Amino acid sequence: MLLQPWSIALLSLTLVCPTSAKIDRKSIVRQFNPKLNSSHPYSPIQVGNGNFAFGTDITGLQTFIPHNTLSSWGWHNSSLPTTVNQTSPADFTGLEWWTHDRLVPYAQPNPAQKEISPWMIANPHRINLARIGLWWGGRNVSEEMLQQRSQTLDLWEGSISSFFLLNGNRVEITTVVSPDSDTVAVEIKSQMVWKGELGVFFDFPYASGKNKFDAPYVGVWNVTGNHSTVLRERENGAEIRHTLDATSYITDITWESEGAKMERLNNKTHRYVLKPAQAGNWLSFTATFAPELAKNVDNFDAIKAKTAKWWTEYWETGAFISLPPANSSAKELQRRIVLSQYLLAVNGAGKDPAQESGLVNNGWYGKFHMEMVFWHLAHWTLWNKWTLYDRSIGVYDRFLSTSFERAQKQGYQGARFGKMSDPTGRSAPGEINSLLIWQQPHPMYFAEMEWRKYPTEKTLKKWDHILTGAADFMVSYAWFNESTKVYDLGPPMYPVSENTNPNQTINPTFELAYWRFGLNVAEQWQLRQNKSVPSNWRFVKENLAPFPVENEVYVTYEGVKDMWTTPTLAEDHPGLLGIYGWLPPDSRMNLTTFKKTIEKVYQSWNFTYSYGWDFPLLAMTAARLGDAERAVHWLLDPNNQFDEIGMPIGGTRVPTPYFPASAGLLLAVGMMAGGWDGLEGPVFPKTWGIEVEGFSKAM
Structure with missing residues (x-):
């Protein structure tokens, strides 16, 4: 049997066999009661x-x-402005940006609308x-x-x-x-x-x-x-x-x-x-x-x-992991796991996806972010807490009509999901808000995880119209470049890291991988229902631009200048690493190039400005590469702090708590405990004697 390069890498993982003994969950949980x-x-x-x-x-x-x-x-909602032509949300016009030889309206704050623009950003707000x-x-x-x-x-x-x-x-x-x-x-x-x-x-x-x-x-x-x-x-x-x-x-x-x-x-x-x-x-x-x-x-x-x-x-159902209490690192990781499980049930299991500060305080006026829905909800699937996941996953169905409207206003097909949202589905204006795209394939990820757990006709029908709308937009958004004969993503756009010039950002590494992943799932969804796959879905997927490579490593986006020496580009979210860890291996990814890339990130990234889900992302990548020790290191990195109550401390740019750090921790641990396609879990340092129960596999 021939092994793919990524399969060979998996053989180097340190495996710890799970025990069949039932874990004493109660004593472990109560060991970490905050006092x-x-x-x-x-x-x-x-x-x-x-x-x-x-x-x-x-x-x-x-x-x-x-x-x-x-x-x-x-x-x-605060009182609406009384300035002429700025007395209603309907008066907000946004701005038009040149996008591939045409003017496209974006929900950008308009300097000419100094009253209604900030009102739209700040309203409604949680009380x-x-x-x-x-x-x-x-x-x-x-x-x-x-x-x-x-x-x-x-x-x-x-x-x-x-x-x-x-x-x-x-x-x-x-x-x-x-x-x-x-x-x-x-x-x-x-x-x-x-x-x-x-x-x-x-x-x-x-x-x-x-x-x-x-x-x-x-x-x-x-x-x-x-x-x-x-x-x-x-x-x-x-x-x-x-x-x-x-x-x-x-x-x-x-x-x-x-x-x-x-x-x-x-x-x-x-x-x-x-x-x-x-x-x-x-x-x-x-x-x-x-x-x-x-x-x-x-x-x-x-x-x-x-x-x-x-x-x-809650504690007795779903998955659980027991780490060795005699090991100080394992004990601290166990503390974070247990307290995160409690805090996310309190703050991240509502009818809407959680805002970044949950129900502790108000970040971003209390609104939630559609691109962060992955980090807030994906862990429930690996830990088999489906009833809590079900509470808010319906947001995609609820927001579908406003997403179709958003795409149509911009001249695209399908449904374009917004960013900073209130419970009605309206996305607040903002330069980053209107130019972000990595939230678009999230429904494909969730649908596929549900299918693996519940491969039923009900699951297919639940997601079919959502995936179709999302895929139609993704195909419509991709722009065929007559010079290179490939489909480009952007400009203008912001990648995961949100730290680039949107007018120069084209073909970001992670978004290219996520686009292919999403279109592939949408295609499989059609086939499972014995439906024909739209030819443009497959054509765009197969002809997306290649990953940008410079000096034998992947870079954030095509043509980026001085990425590794420009402070603002080598900090914040190292999103390009998501192509191998967060996502299953992309068919176009070169493992040798990726390994060089991750070493370059280790050497050059300013992790002082990393926060939240950055460290779980690094941990998932290290685990999939077979480095269990480093995966644990990232989860316990000094820049990734959890206080005595278990609240994840925000970085220099976000408030405390920042719950994507908690949910990301559980996602990474869930992946390390349950394994992924092609590898049975758990995957932890070889000196750790651990017990696991009830985890699902990651993709």
Whole structure:
């Protein structure tokens, strides 16, 4: 049997045989329960369900630090401009750029539209629903006054336990979030309750909407006249309607303390206080956030039990990996894996793809990026967490109509997926936003992974119209170069790295490989349904430009000048390495050239400015090349930091947390644990004794 060059490389991998013994998942997970004795200034311990998250300080609430309460549905639009011809999103025109001898309209900020252009970028923006904290009976209390502070997040059951003493009085607080509603449930045990010295406040901010990175805290607290709140009391409960311009929602608060009352602190604020009656040493309440009044909200005990059941099932199903605790590198990697699994279930498993900061704070106004959907969702497929993947993968079907409209306006066929998006499918204007293309083949990747797991007629029908629309655009976008007799990608465009001149960027290495991959999947999809393959799909795929090579190594794009010595070109995302690691081997890739390329990247790249998914990308590439030691090195690189709570620290250019680092870590580990086509996993350093369960293969 003849071996392909990439098959020979696989034989050099260090293999560790999986054991059939069942992993004690519970003890491993709980080993990494975060424990604090003071509030974290920007990385809150959270409870949440993927669509809703509540960040806490050391009290288990938001008493001293205004961490955020964010949801999938909580969005706000600022008032529209009143300038003539700039009073509606329909008035936005963008700009026209020369693109292969014709003017193409792009959603670029228009200098002549100084009002509506920035409005389109910043709106809608995600809002902080409320701040909930301890009320000290009218006294001023600081965190430093609390003694014996301790807080533990039980990862296995999804609950936060907080404890402290104040003037000798014990206070114990348990905080959970319901798995099936936007409800935070809290139980407070303390003699201070019946003494009338301890209650709970609820405070409502106005929307920010002016800062691209609204972090670490979201909302404006000193413009109380810009919004309104109305309290309606009932027996053992209250409803507070918060109205911010056209946005309105209800906080439904229910308590189990006879005689407790909710009242507004004063007419100049939007702060309300739940004051318990002097009749017991405990207070439990639930706060449910929804656009309209919730129905049949469970009490604290029921929600706590339901939450524990959901999280236990989360940990017990799907894949798992056990790394040797005696090895310090393995233990740190295990910590990152476990905490990332928790944080992504809280922040990256909603009805929409996650924004880069999840539900911790607002990056990019809280909007999500279509090119990053791969990094947010692909790991669920390898870890066999399909129910969480299913929550948001429907975004491609939902956004298909706006994607067809976008392509048609530009004179292309098919559906062009946008970039920085809100839940309606509108992509915010921006130079990079309108010129990026690597999001286009993502549906092909997801469809193929689903087919491998669920090779059914239902899967074929689910993706058929999406892949057809995506492929039609890809073929229409590729431009036939009469001089070279090949199809070019760009210009103008931005590649993965987003650090090149768009008017000079043509035939970027990664995008060429991803274009061929995507068109190949679309072709196979047609054949599986006994449909004919459009001739132009196949022709464009087979006649795309070759990979650009200079001095025996691949480069970011064709004709790039001084790539390895220009600081801005040899930093940020090393996307060209994605052709062997992220993607299965491309038929046109030369393995010798690629190996020289990766060594050139190792020697010349400024990894100080790398962040997020860069290091998982490097790890996947190293693993596929057979270097398991280096793959682990990249996952633990000093520039790739995760804090004590497990939050991935952003780089110099993005806010913390930056969750593509977490999802990318799980994707790389999933690939190393489950293997890929042509190689059985796991693939880890030979001195590591590991156990794996339940992983799917990568392509």
